[in-house]
Structures are given as structure tokens and as C-alpha cells.
Amino acid sequence: MPRPDPEKVAEAVFAALAEPSRRGILSALAVRGPATATDLASQLPITRQAITKHLELLAAAGLVLAEPGERRRIRYRVNAAPMAMAQSYLAALARDWDGKLARLQRSLDATELDAPAPPSGAAAPEPNTPELNTPAPPSGVTAAEMEWRSK
Amino acid sequence: MPRPDPEKVAEAVFAALAEPSRRGILSALAVRGPATATDLASQLPITRQAITKHLELLAAAGLVLAEPGERRRIRYRVNAAPMAMAQSYLAALARDWDGKLARLQRSLDATELDAPAPPSGAAAPEPNTPELNTPAPPSGVTAAEMEWRSK
DNA sequence: TTCTATCGCAACCAGACAGTTGCTATAAGC
DNA sequence: GCTTATAGCAACTGTCTGGTTGCGATAGAA
Structure with a gap:
């Protein structure tokens, strides 16, 4: 796995954080802990599908990590690592x-x-x-x- | 003038920096100094109008400052101040x-x-x-x- | 005056994107 | 088996956005 381009990482982080819905999702995850898309959809005023789309983008940016659980459940949790690159x-x-x-x-x-x-x-x-x-x-x-x- | 909402400022900065064209514009301004939209259009592979649009957004984010010059010339220069809020x-x-x-x-x-x-x-x-x-x-x-x- | 340089307004376009709805598949629990 | 919970696929919609082209206006310089 080649080292990720810091600028690309930063770009992805910025794009992720520029959108209020995604900040809301991140905030919910940070405050309440790992959650599924369905969980989040019950907590936030958008549909599960919308949440899923956002989560995909957040995962691509590295800001959330997906952890398969019981049943088909996939819980997402926040990941601060890419923030360091964005901060740099x-x-x-x-x-x-x-x-x-x-x-x-x-x-x-x-x-x-x-x-x-x-x-x-x-x-x-x-x-x-x-x-x-x-x-x-x-x-x-x-x-x-x-x-x-x-x- | 009320104190700007730090989150709104950060959002604007992130949105600005998430786009490669705008990063290019900022870089050109930082490296070569203040420039007009027409200058920038001759330096970068997009049209003056596109540059103008981006500059408007960058100005709204506070990342560039517009300085009217001679004739109708408006030169833009980079402004680092909002970065502090985004960093915070x-x-x-x-x-x-x-x-x-x-x-x-x-x-x-x-x-x-x-x-x-x-x-x-x-x-x-x-x-x-x-x-x-x-x-x-x-x-x-x-x-x-x-x-x-x-x- | 004409010429030159820069700007602004406007319309257009294709693609991206945030959000929705509908439906089915899958993994358990009962 | 049926039920429940969650996910995935797909299509759709309206808005936004990055970029283009066309045209005219404005501010000097020559």
C-alpha cells in the first residue's frame, strides 16, 4: 500500500467536512459512539440511504471506519487519523x-x-x-x- | 459587525480548499503575488470567467482579499486569517x-x-x-x- | 478621438450531488 | 417456518457547480 498523497487526503477531508449533513453524522458518531446507517437515520433528519451515501464518502476519506457486527449490521466509528494530514x-x-x-x-x-x-x-x-x-x-x-x- | 461563526468560517474554508482549481488559484496568488482574474486566466488552464467565479467564492470565504487598482483592475491577494479558524x-x-x-x-x-x-x-x-x-x-x-x- | 486592458452580466451546458422512494436480499431471532 | 432488523441496488428528482461563450461597459493610455 503506497503512502497516501497528503494533499489528496486533505482534499477528501475538506470535502467531507464542508457539508453540514456529514458534520452532523460525524458529530453523532463522536458523541454517541459507533452506529449503523439505520441508527443514524433514526437520529438525524435524513433517510438511511442518504446516510449510507455520506458514510461511503466519509469512509473513502478515512474519517470513519466500518466495522461489521452481528447480522448484517455495519457500525461506523470516527477515525481522527486523516485530520492530522488536513491539519498539516x-x-x-x-x-x-x-x-x-x-x-x-x-x-x-x-x-x-x-x-x-x-x-x-x-x-x-x-x-x-x-x-x-x-x-x-x-x-x-x-x-x-x-x-x-x-x- | 458580529463575530463570525467559527464553524461557518471553517466550512467555507473547507469548501474552498476541497476544489483543485481553487487550490491552484490560491497557489498562483501565493507564489506570484497579487493578480487580476485576467492574469490568473493566462496562467491557469481555465477561463477568466471561471476564475472570477472561484475568486468570488474564495473572497466570500475570506481566503482572498480584493484590492481595486488602476483602471478597472482588481487584484486579489491571499489572506491567511480564516485558516486559523479552520485549523482550530x-x-x-x-x-x-x-x-x-x-x-x-x-x-x-x-x-x-x-x-x-x-x-x-x-x-x-x-x-x-x-x-x-x-x-x-x-x-x-x-x-x-x-x-x-x-x- | 481610437485603442487597449479589464471587468461585469448573462446564458448555457454537462456532470455532480444531496436526498428520496421502491424493492429485494440477507442474517439472525423467535 | 415467520418475523424482525439491516443492508444493498436502483432509479429518480431538483439543485448546485465548474466551466464555457457572447457581449457590452468602463477606465485609462496613446
Whole structure:
């Protein structure tokens, strides 16, 4: 299993968290513990199918883990691991954009941030995006973010 | 001007960063400095209008600031301030989940119980969402995330 | 004045997406 | 066996979104 692209992970996390229904699902799981889609559908004002769809996306982002239980039951529980990558990504962006604010931020979040600072230069551009013409930023932000969706 | 809802700010930041084109725009601005939509359109493989749309969203999220210049020129520059809120939000989530996860793991290892008692009391549901019945997490995550889009 | 550079408004399009409903399959429990 | 609980597959719908093209307006510069 190759190491996941931090930016892709961050993107998935951001997309997941940008949607209120999904934050609601995550919150319900965090507060009440692992639950099935049916459980969640009884707790939240959307249907089981909608919940399932969201859970699939959340699982793809790594923010929930599916654990098969008794019968056909599948319980989902929250998983904080991808958050670290998303946090790193944000921290790197903030640091890059505004050195002063980033330093302040670092001092404020010194106890929360557990990801090491990405001090290295830009990663190599992905070979499958040849139309990229924006040079990679000197920070951890990679040229991969120049990847445009091919339609 | 009332204090912006941290969760709303974070949501806007996440939505902005979840999209590769917008990350590309932000990167171009960060690397090359303030630019107009027309500048950016010449640097990136999408049209000026598309750029403009993205810039509007980025401005709404506070991630870019528009600075009118000479003629009709409007240059946009990156603004890191909202990142702090997004980072705080992520940090609070990660901290909250990790804590529960650790307790949950211990509980699972011991008894296989699936529903540990919630450690804190529930926040009052918002009066405009009477169907909400998920208690707010004890962290900075508010019941506002229970807000469902009204269609 | 004309020319150049940039912007804004508008319409259009295809695909994505959040949510719904209907139905069937499966895994137990009784 | 029947019943119950949960999941999966599928289709559908309306809205949203990323991107395009066309056109005109505006602010200077020459």
C-alpha cells in the first residue's frame, strides 16, 4: 500500500467536512459512539440511504471506519487519523501565506498539532498532469494541486 | 459587525480548499503575488470567467482579499486569517475524537459494548431545527452543524 | 478621438450531488 | 417456518457547480 498523497487526503477531508449533513453524522458518531446507517437515520433528519451515501464518502476519506457486527449490521466509528494530514496541510498553507500569522498560530496550537512541519521543497509534479504551468510553491504545497479534473 | 461563526468560517474554508482549481488559484496568488482574474486566466488552464467565479467564492470565504487598482483592475491577494479558524476547528475535532476513541477502544477491548455513555450533557437543540436530536459535542463543535439546508 | 486592458452580466451546458422512494436480499431471532 | 432488523441496488428528482461563450461597459493610455 503506497503512502497516501497528503494533499489528496486533505482534499477528501475538506470535502467531507464542508457539508453540514456529514458534520452532523460525524458529530453523532463522536458523541454517541459507533452506529449503523439505520441508527443514524433514526437520529438525524435524513433517510438511511442518504446516510449510507455520506458514510461511503466519509469512509473513502478515512474519517470513519466500518466495522461489521452481528447480522448484517455495519457500525461506523470516527477515525481522527486523516485530520492530522488536513491539519498539516492547513498549517503549511497558513505558514506559507503569512509568516507572521503562521507563527502566532503555531504558538496557539502548539499542543494540538502533532504533525511535523513539512520543511521540504515542493514535491515533483504528477506526471499525469502535463498541462501544469504553475511552478510549485516552495512550501509543502505541491504542484499536484494544479491537477485539473479531466472531463 | 458580529463575530463570525467559527464553524461557518471553517466550512467555507473547507469548501474552498476541497476544489483543485481553487487550490491552484490560491497557489498562483501565493507564489506570484497579487493578480487580476485576467492574469490568473493566462496562467491557469481555465477561463477568466471561471476564475472570477472561484475568486468570488474564495473572497466570500475570506481566503482572498480584493484590492481595486488602476483602471478597472482588481487584484486579489491571499489572506491567511480564516485558516486559523479552520485549523482550530480541525484541532478541536481531532482532539475530541481521539479522546473518545481512546476511551472507546478501552471499552471495546474490555466488554465489546458498542455504546459508551456520553461523557457530557447535551446542548439544547436549536429552536429553529426542532427535529434535531443529536446533542452537541462537548468540544467547540456547535449544534449549528446540525443545521440542514432548507430546500 | 481610437485603442487597449479589464471587468461585469448573462446564458448555457454537462456532470455532480444531496436526498428520496421502491424493492429485494440477507442474517439472525423467535 | 415467520418475523424482525439491516443492508444493498436502483432509479429518480431538483439543485448546485465548474466551466464555457457572447457581449457590452468602463477606465485609462496613446
